[in-house]
Amino acid sequence: MTHDELKEKALSLPYAPGVYIMRNKDDKVIYVGKAKKLKNRVTQYFQDTASHTPKTRIMVSKIDRFEVIVAASEFEALVLECSLIKRYMPKYNILLKDDKGYPFVRLDLKQDYPRMSMVPRISDDGATYYGPFGSRGVTQSIMEAITKTLKLPDCAREFPRDIGKGRPCLNYHMKQCAGWCQGLSTMVDYRSRIDQARQLLQGNYKSVAAQIREQMLAAADALNFELAASLRDRLNAVENLSQKQLVTTAGIADTDVVGYAQTETKACFAVLHFSGGNLLDKEYEVFPLPDDKHEAVSSLLKQFYLSRGLPPKRVLLPFALEDASLFSELMEQQSGRKPKLIVPQRGNNMQLVELAIKNAYEEARRLTDKDEKHSATVQLLGKMLSIEPPMRIESYDISNISGTDIVASMVVFEDGKPKKSEYKKFRIEGLSDQDDYASMCQVILRRFTHFVSGDKGFDAAPDLLLIDGGVNHANVALEALRSLDLHFPVFGMVKDDRHRTRALVTPDGLEISIDANQTVFSFVGTIQEETHRFAITYHRQLRSKRLRYSALDAIEGIGPKRKEDLLKHFKSLTAIAHATLPELERFLPKNTARAVYEHFHKSSEETDP
Numbered sequence: 001m002t003h004d005e006l007k008e009k010a011l012s013l014p015y016a017p018g019v020y021i022m023r024n025k026d027d028k029v030i031y032v033g034k035a036k037k038l039k040n041r042v043t044q045y046f047q048d049t050a051s052h053t054p055k056t057r058i059m060v061s062k063i064d065r066f067e068v069i070v071a072a073s074e075f076e077a078l079v080l081e082c083s084l085i086k087r088y089m090p091k092y093n094i095l096l097k098d099d100k101g102y103p104f105v106r107l108d109l110k111q112d113y114p115r116m117s118m119v120p121r122i123s124d125d126g127a128t129y130y131g132p133f134g135s136r137g138v139t140q141s142i143m144e145a146i147t148k149t150l151k152l153p154d155c156a157r158e159f160p161r162d163i164g165k166g167r168p169c170l171n172y173h174m175k176q177c178a179g180w181c182q183g184l185s186t187m188v189d190y191r192s193r194i195d196q197a198r199q200l201l202q203g204n205y206k207s208v209a210a211q212i213r214e215q216m217l218a219a220a221d222a223l224n225f226e227l228a229a230s231l232r233d234r235l236n237a238v239e240n241l242s243q244k245q246l247v248t249t250a251g252i253a254d255t256d257v258v259g260y261a262q263t264e265t266k267a268c269f270a271v272l273h274f275s276g277g278n279l280l281d282k283e284y285e286v287f288p289l290p291d292d293k294h295e296a297v298s299s300l301l302k303q304f305y306l307s308r309g310l311p312p313k314r315v316l317l318p319f320a321l322e323d324a325s326l327f328s329e330l331m332e333q334q335s336g337r338k339p340k341l342i343v344p345q346r347g348n349n350m351q352l353v354e355l356a357i358k359n360a361y362e363e364a365r366r367l368t369d370k371d372e373k374h375s376a377t378v379q380l381l382g383k384m385l386s387i388e389p390p391m392r393i394e395s396y397d398i399s400n401i402s403g404t405d406i407v408a409s410m411v412v413f414e415d416g417k418p419k420k421s422e423y424k425k426f427r428i429e430g431l432s433d434q435d436d437y438a439s440m441c442q443v444i445l446r447r448f449t450h451f452v453s454g455d456k457g458f459d460a461a462p463d464l465l466l467i468d469g470g471v472n473h474a475n476v477a478l479e480a481l482r483s484l485d486l487h488f489p490v491f492g493m494v495k496d497d498r499h500r501t502r503a504l505v506t507p508d509g510l511e512i513s514i515d516a517n518q519t520v521f522s523f524v525g526t527i528q529e530e531t532h533r534f535a536i537t538y539h540r541q542l543r544s545k546r547l548r549y550s551a552l553d554a555i556e557g558i559g560p561k562r563k564e565d566l567l568k569h570f571k572s573l574t575a576i577a578h579a580t581l582p583e584l585e586r587f588l589p590k591n592t593a594r595a596v597y598e599h600f601h602k603s604s605e606e607t608d609p
Helices: 003-011 038-045 054-062 074-088 136-149 187-201 205-221 225-244 293-306 324-335 347-385 436-453 471-483 518-550 560-570 573-578 581-585 590-607
Strands: 018-023 029-035 065-070 104-107 117-119 128-130 255-262 266-275 278-288 314-316 340-342 392-401 404-414 424-427 464-468 490-495 501-505 511-513
Touching: 003 038, 003 065, 018 038, 018 074, 029 038, 029 054, 029 074, 038 065, 074 293, 074 324, 104 136, 104 187, 117 136, 128 187, 136 187, 187 205, 205 225, 255 293, 255 347, 266 293, 266 347, 278 293, 278 347, 293 324, 314 347, 324 340, 347 518, 392 436, 392 518, 404 436, 404 518, 424 436, 424 518, 436 471, 464 471, 464 518, 471 490, 490 518, 501 518, 560 573, 573 590, 581 590
Parallel strands: 255 314, 314 340, 392 464, 464 490
Antiparallel strands: 018 029, 018 065, 104 117, 104 128, 255 266, 266 278, 392 404, 404 424, 490 501, 501 511
16 A cells, blocks of 8 residues: 555554554565554654654555454453464564563472472462562572572472482582481471572571571570680671662552653663562663653553563652553453552652662663764764765675585674674585685675575675685675676775784775775774684684595495485494494494495504504
């Protein structure tokens, strides 16, 4: 449909709540949204396009058709929108890169010696669950810290079954475990420490420290100085744990604090997790600037909590969201818990939101700086080469040894960063001698013949071709392009005596020095090293495979199928060479097995002094 046809269709929509689904010419869903009034919302996309962000303008230009689903209520539209986004993962929706659920710590207190374990969700199995704690890494570090602090076992032994069996492990000798496997402490002591672990998981550090201090003083009064010293060390460990692992904030319980901030090019959605009055973790998502920050935060909030299954009791927000009450209702329907969404205006809660906003800004700024650095380098490289900034760079290299297993690599850098999904490797065909020029010509012709044909995976046009080699290599690539009536900037990469690219050379022989500019020198050097690495890795794979198979070629009765079966069964050529005759006879006919056995053993005998 044309733009005017899309606009006309949008104007015919009802003033009703619902969901709209944008599709491109390939019928692929590229955006899903919800609206209180479908007509008003969808019409905005096709009116006053100059006010849209670049990303939205691109999306609108890709829309070939759209469809709507009218809902009975705003809540029904919200549920449908979440379901469709999860189903289609549309390109132009803001999506979380990681939608894994919160991990929990599980303790089965029905066991005599309970152990902590990390699980993705709560089960109705009678065990006790703590959390959620944010990322898996944070949860694992909390479990490890508590285990070491309380000197609980961290091995695979099962108690009481394995008490007294075998020697203690290294953790015992490093004084990180109380030696439960040796029966050095009682089950009563173990259960006492597990109770302290439970309190630590709930954030009750002061309570645990007070208990240990009381036990330490009692031991000292009883003149049991060895026990008192041990308890003193445990007390210090608990106090250090509360200082090092967690940042304390008073008055917060099971609360998430959301922050949003943006720079000139990036926006960030950040969530600070608090549990038991302690800041446990931070999660964030950085993305291009949205048209509407409220819509962006609303969308990410839904994805964030629906994927985790269990919301906190409270969520502090940086600003009010239009569908906040609907979201709370949806979470209650999904998890049985209705989070309280608060937009604080003053006091401690406001300070926490400001902290979340500061964290969001720092992440957006950090990634903006990185992107801008890449962009500036690409801009400078284009200026040095007197071409437009090369947003897509393709680099080529040939790899071979004495003309065998000749291969080539093509690596792609877009916006100054490697795009590994578009790397290509080529096996050179029809050449038996080492001829880098003929090899390079073949690679360029093959790659751009696919381009001319519009073949998938080869249809992107480069802004710059970098050829590993000098002026002759660049000339070969240029002539190959001309034979296809294509015209792209081509430069050879000239190396210094340390095998680093010191200059770029045109097919006419004009050298452009780059080693005076450290940023460009490093960038081009990275491209050259990556191209060479990719080529040499492929070459080694082919050579290893050829050598592995050729060692069996001289054996009578071993054809391609048996070679493949032999290597599949014995896993390696070394294992075949060391196999006994009976082992070979169980897998091969007797005469063939003997031929294989004698081949390798005869070779060994001939090399013996």
